[in-house]
Each structure stands twice: as C-alpha cells, then as structure tokens.
Amino acid sequence: MPPSIENTPSSDCPVQTFRARDLTITRSTNLKPFSDPRTMIGSSTDHMLKVSWSSSTGWGAPEIVPYAPIPLDPAATVLHYANECFEGMKAYRNKNTGKIQVFRPDLNAKRLNMSADRIALPSFDNDEFITLLRAYVVVEERWLAWSGNAAFTEADESDFLYLRPMMIGTTPRLGLAKPNDAMLLIIACKFPSWHSRPLRLLASSPAETVRAWPGGFGFAKVGANYGPTLQYQNHAASLGYDQVLWLFDADKRYVTEAGGANFFVVWRTDDGDVELVTAPLEAKTVLDGVTRRSVIELVRERMPDIRVTERQFSVDEIAAAVDSQKIIEAFACGTAFFIAPVGEIGITGRDVKIPLKVEGKSGVYARTIKRWLEEIFYGEIDHAWGVTVN
Numbered sequence: 001m002p003p004s005i006e007n008t009p010s011s012d013c014p015v016q017t018f019r020a021r022d023l024t025i026t027r028s029t030n031l032k033p034f035s036d037p038r039t040m041i042g043s044s045t046d047h048m049l050k051v052s053w054s055s056s057t058g059w060g061a062p063e064i065v066p067y068a069p070i071p072l073d074p075a076a077t078v079l080h081y082a083n084e085c086f087e088g089m090k091a092y093r094n095k096n097t098g099k100i101q102v103f104r105p106d107l108n109a110k111r112l113n114m115s116a117d118r119i120a121l122p123s124f125d126n127d128e129f130i131t132l133l134r135a136y137v138v139v140e141e142r143w144l145a146w147s148g149n150a151a152f153t154e155a156d157e158s159d160f161l162y163l164r165p166m167m168i169g170t171t172p173r174l175g176l177a178k179p180n181d182a183m184l185l186i187i188a189c190k191f192p193s194w195h196s197r198p199l200r201l202l203a204s205s206p207a208e209t210v211r212a213w214p215g216g217f218g219f220a221k222v223g224a225n226y227g228p229t230l231q232y233q234n235h236a237a238s239l240g241y242d243q244v245l246w247l248f249d250a251d252k253r254y255v256t257e258a259g260g261a262n263f264f265v266v267w268r269t270d271d272g273d274v275e276l277v278t279a280p281l282e283a284k285t286v287l288d289g290v291t292r293r294s295v296i297e298l299v300r301e302r303m304p305d306i307r308v309t310e311r312q313f314s315v316d317e318i319a320a321a322v323d324s325q326k327i328i329e330a331f332a333c334g335t336a337f338f339i340a341p342v343g344e345i346g347i348t349g350r351d352v353k354i355p356l357k358v359e360g361k362s363g364v365y366a367r368t369i370k371r372w373l374e375e376i377f378y379g380e381i382d383h384a385w386g387v388t389v390n
C-alpha cells in the first residue's frame with residue numbers, strides 16, 4: 001500500500017486517546033493588543049493547546065492555556081532523536097456567514113497520527129483531535145479579520161490564521177528508545193498572504209543530496225525531513241532561486257517535490273491529450289498533501305477531459321516538453337504556498353522557462369484550481385471540505 005494519509009496505525013486494542021470532553025480552558029488575562037489582526041503578521045496568538053501522554057498513564061486531560069514557553073529537560077528525546085511531527089493548516093472566515101472554517105481537518109488528523117507512528121510517538125482518536133482543534137480555533141477567533149469590523153477591506157479577502165499542531169517526545173533520558181512521554185500541542189500564528197511572483201525552482205543534484213528516499217520517511221510530516229534541506233535551500237537562494245525542486249535517483253532524475261510543497265506539471269502528451277502529472281505516493285518519497293489530493297480530486301471531477309496521472313517522471317521530460325512546446329504549465333501546492341505557479345526551473349545549468357499565460361503570472365489551470373479552492377476555503381460555496389468550527 002502507498003504511504004497515504006489513510007494508512008493510520010493499526011492496533012489490536014482500542015485506541016488510547018485524549019478526550020475533548022476533558023478539555024479545560026484558561027484564558028489569557030494579557031491579550032496582545034491590536035484592533036486589526038492583519039497588523040499582527042509574524043505573531044503567535046494568545047493561547048496554545050496542550051495534552052501530555054505517558055506510557056504508564058496514557059493521555060492526560062487537554063488544556064487550552066495562555067501561550068508560553070514549555071519546560072523541556074535538556075535530555076528530552078525530541079532534542080536528540082528528533083521525535084517531532086507536525087501539521088500545517090489554515091482557518092478562514094466564511095465570507096457569507098462570518099463563521100470560521102477549516103479545510104478537510106480529518107486528513108490532517110489522520111496524517112498527524114501516521115507521522116507520529118513513524119517516529120514511535122503515541123496515537124489518538126482523529127475525531128477527538130478535530131473537536132479539540134475546533135475549540136482552540138474558537139478561542140482564537142479574534143485573530144481572523146471580520147467583515148463586521150470597520151477596518152475590513154478587500155485585503156481581507158485572503159486573510160487566514162495558520163495552525164500548527166505538533167507532537168514531541170519528552171522523556172528526559174538519553175538512550176535510544178521509544179519515548180515514554182510525549183506532548184501534543186496546537187499553536188497558531190499570523191502569516192502574510194501569499195501573493196507571490198511565479199516561483200523559480202532549482203532542480204537539485206541527486207548525486208549530491210536527496211530530500212527523501214524509498215524506505216525512508218519523506219512521506220511523513222516529521223521535523224527530521226526539513227532541517228537537513230536548508231543547506232541546499234540556501235544554496236538555491238544564493239543563486240536567485242526561490243525553492244529547490246527535489247529530484248531523486250541520480251540516473252533517472254525523478255521529480256519529487258518543490259521545497260515543502262507538492263509539484264504538478266500540465267503538458268500535452270504524444271497522443272495530444274492534456275495531462276496533469278505529479279509524483280506518486282508509492283515510492284514513499286512524497287508527502288500525501290491535502291492540497292495535492294484536493295487538486296487531483298477536483299480536476300478529476302470538474303475537468304473530465306484532462307488526464308490526471310500519478311507517476312514517476314523526470315526533470316529531463318520537463319526540459320524535453322519545453323523544447324517541443326508541449327509544456328503547458330507547472331505549479332507547486334501546499335497549505336503554506338497554496339497554489340504557486342512556477343515560471344522557471346534551473347536544470348543542470350540551464351534555466352528552462354515555463355509558460356505563464358495569465359498576465360505572465362500564472363497558468364490557466366493553476367488559476368482555475370486556485371479559485372475553486374478559495375471558494376471552498378472562504379465559504380463562497382457550500383462544500384463538505386469546508387468544516388465550520390463555531
């Protein structure tokens with residue numbers, strides 16, 4: 001089976017979990033002062049959610065408490081063996097109702113469980129997690145711009161609150177073993193909206209460095225996947241590129257992901273079809289992105305003429321498609337980047353130009369898919385993927 005979000009850890013006994021009904025909320029008496037949340041870019045919010053686990057007593061009671069540093073023993077497992085996994089999600093305000101929504105939280109809950117399992121951290125019940133996440137977002141509601149607020153302008157059209165659930169191993173003991181203690185946290189942060197120019201990607205040199213490999217853990221959202229990419233990311237940035245297009249396999253030069261985002265190409269096949277192609281999950285070198293999945297599902301449903309293919313493809317196929325003018329467009333996608341059109345890819349010393357038909361900023365497919373998703377995020381249309389928290 002591919003390493004998909006659906007493969008949550010199996011267990012013979014009932015899942016030991018925290019319970020949302022045990023949640024206690026201690027509100028901060030020292031809220032950060034602001035009248036318009038949009039001025040708070042870069043700031044963490046006022047509260048965090050935290051639940052502790054130990055192998056002897058299981059999960060404790062969840063708490064929402066004022067945002068603060070957490071005490072961590074210098075021998076804590078996470079600081080030595082990187083038992084850390086996380087999620088990235090966004091909360092949006094529904095443009096019609098003013099209520100807050102999150103996008104497909106069931107997939108993030110399952111993926112957090114899957115990632116935790118990969119690094120020997122405990123599992124939990126997905127629905128209990130979603131209930132806690134919703135309670136947390138309700139507490140932080142004032143961090144989302146509101147159309148009833150006098151300060152609301154068109155700029156709020158793309159306002160959101162970034163949510164970062166995470167789990168760490170906290171056992172204060174050196175010695176390489178499964179942690180006996182863990183902590184699940186949810187924090188939130190105000191990020192700027194992503195209005196970027198088209199991305200310039202540098203295709204990595206797989207003979208020098210790879211992000212993920214078959215049998216490894218690139219499919220899990222574990223912190224250990226990201227720190228080691230920064231050296232090459234800095235190298236790309238020093239050459240004027242925005243992100244690394246991670247290749248795998250020095251001979252075949254398969255494309256995997258773009259930075260911390262999934263990567264799609266649209267091109268014309270030899271038999272004249274339009275094909276949307278992205279790397280497959282089977283090789284375990286690609287994260288099962290919620291945005292990736294949503295793009296695939298929406299295009300299959302709404303653009304039946306397009307062939308959607310998950311397969312290994314190489315960066316040399318991209319260069320060949322550019323030369324034969326079969327390339328249509330390329331984009332990266334993920335919660336953080338959203339849908340980010342790609343304008344150029346550096347492939348072994350040559351900068352290959354990818355078409356950007358919409359005002360030189362985006363391809364037509366990227367633009368259309370982006371709109372579809374925005375309509376769901378901001379509740380412009382009713383859709384099962386937009387889940388109201390309050």
Ligand SMILES: *Cc1c(COP(=O)(O)O)cnc(C)c1O
Nearest residue numbers: 260261262287289290291334335
């Ligand atoms: C988080 C992430 C993505 C995007 O996943 P989404 O669920 O769409 O946010 C893609 N690739 C990597 C490596 C990631 O860490």
